Amino acid sequence: MALQDWGIRPVTPITDEQFSLWQAQIEARTGITFTQTRRPFLEISLSTRMREIGIDDYDVYYELVMSGISGEREWVVLVDRLAVQETSFFRHASSYALVEQYIKQRLADKSCYSLNLWSAGCSTGEEPYSLAFLVEEMITNHQRQDIFYGITATDISFPTLTKAKQGIYIERKLQGMPDALKFKYFTQLGNKRDWQVNSDIKNRIAFAQLNLMELDKAPFADMDVIFCQNVLIYFRRFRKRDVVTQLAMRLRIGGILVLGVGEIMDWQHPSLERVEYADTLAYRRIV
Ligand SMILES: C[S@@+](CC[C@H](N)C(=O)[O-])C[C@H]1O[C@@H](n2cnc3c(N)ncnc32)[C@H](O)[C@@H]1O
Known part of the structure; x- marks a missing residue:
C-alpha cells in the first residue's frame, strides 16, 4: 500500500x-x-x-x-x-547539590529574609518545581519559615509555559523522586495516571514568557540563584556569552549562576568567580 x-x-x-x-x-x-x-x-x-x-x-x-x-x-x-523541551525533575543532581549548599549558607545568615531564584528556559516546569521543593524542604529543616522565597520561571514558548503552569505530570515523570516529596508536593488526579503540583508550591512560582535574546527587557534583578541549563546548547558562542553576561548582572552580590556542564567555554567576567563544585559549571557574583 x-x-x-x-x-x-x-x-x-x-x-x-x-x-x-x-x-x-x-x-x-x-x-x-x-x-x-x-x-x-x-x-x-x-x-x-x-x-x-x-x-x-x-x-x-x-x-x-x-x-x-x-x-x-x-x-x-x-x-x-x-525548541527542544526535554527536561526532568532534579535533572543533573550535582547542580541541585550546589544550590542546596548555597541555600544552606543563606539560611544560616540571620540577616537573610528573602530568597529569589530564576529558572531561565524552564520548559514544562520540572526545573522550577524542583527548585521550589528543594527550598521548601530546606526552609522547613532549618526552621527559617520567616524567610520569603519566590521562583521566577521563564521560557520563550507560550504553549510550554501553559503546561508548566498547570503542573500536571504523568506518573512516569515522577519516577526517581523520593516518595516523601511526591506525596508531600503532588496530588494524584482522578484518572490515577496524572499527578498535579499542589497550589501552595505553584503559588511560589511566577511563570512568564521571556526570550533570552531580549534580556534587556527583563525587569529581574538581585537573584540569589539563576539556573540556566540545557538552553544555550544550540546558541552560537558569541550569543551564549552575551546571554550569560546579562544573566550574571541579574544576580545579587554573592548569588550564583548555574549553567549546564560544558555549555560555555573560556568565559570569564570581571564581576564573577568560578564556583568550584564537582561536576558543575557555576559562577558567583563578587562585585
Ligand atoms: C531542553 S529544555 C531545558 C529545560 C530545563 N532548563 C532543563 O535543563 O531541564 C530548553 C528550553 O529552552 C527554551 N528556549 C530555547 N530558546 C530560548 C530562548 N531564546 N529564550 C528562552 N527560552 C528558550 C525552550 O523553549 C525549552 O523549553
Whole structure:
C-alpha cells in the first residue's frame, strides 16, 4: 500500500536556499541555530506544521510567518515546535547539590529574609518545581519559615509555559523522586495516571514568557540563584556569552549562576568567580 493511503506523506525536501532563509530567521529571533546536522529536524518540524494548516510550500509558509498579526500568532506555535523541551525533575543532581549548599549558607545568615531564584528556559516546569521543593524542604529543616522565597520561571514558548503552569505530570515523570516529596508536593488526579503540583508550591512560582535574546527587557534583578541549563546548547558562542553576561548582572552580590556542564567555554567576567563544585559549571557574583 502506498504511503499516501496511510495519510503518511514524505516530508517535502527543503532547498538549500529555503533552509538558509529559515535558519537565519529562526536564529535572529531565538538564538537557536540549525546546523546541517539538525536540518532534518527543521524540515520535519516545519513540514508537520505546514501540513496541519494546509500549506505545502516552505516559501508560502515563510510569508505567512512574516506577515502581521497572523504571522505573530503562527510564530508562537512554530517556536514551540522548534525548541527542544526535554527536561526532568532534579535533572543533573550535582547542580541541585550546589544550590542546596548555597541555600544552606543563606539560611544560616540571620540577616537573610528573602530568597529569589530564576529558572531561565524552564520548559514544562520540572526545573522550577524542583527548585521550589528543594527550598521548601530546606526552609522547613532549618526552621527559617520567616524567610520569603519566590521562583521566577521563564521560557520563550507560550504553549510550554501553559503546561508548566498547570503542573500536571504523568506518573512516569515522577519516577526517581523520593516518595516523601511526591506525596508531600503532588496530588494524584482522578484518572490515577496524572499527578498535579499542589497550589501552595505553584503559588511560589511566577511563570512568564521571556526570550533570552531580549534580556534587556527583563525587569529581574538581585537573584540569589539563576539556573540556566540545557538552553544555550544550540546558541552560537558569541550569543551564549552575551546571554550569560546579562544573566550574571541579574544576580545579587554573592548569588550564583548555574549553567549546564560544558555549555560555555573560556568565559570569564570581571564581576564573577568560578564556583568550584564537582561536576558543575557555576559562577558567583563578587562585585
Ligand atoms: C531542553 S529544555 C531545558 C529545560 C530545563 N532548563 C532543563 O535543563 O531541564 C530548553 C528550553 O529552552 C527554551 N528556549 C530555547 N530558546 C530560548 C530562548 N531564546 N529564550 C528562552 N527560552 C528558550 C525552550 O523553549 C525549552 O523549553
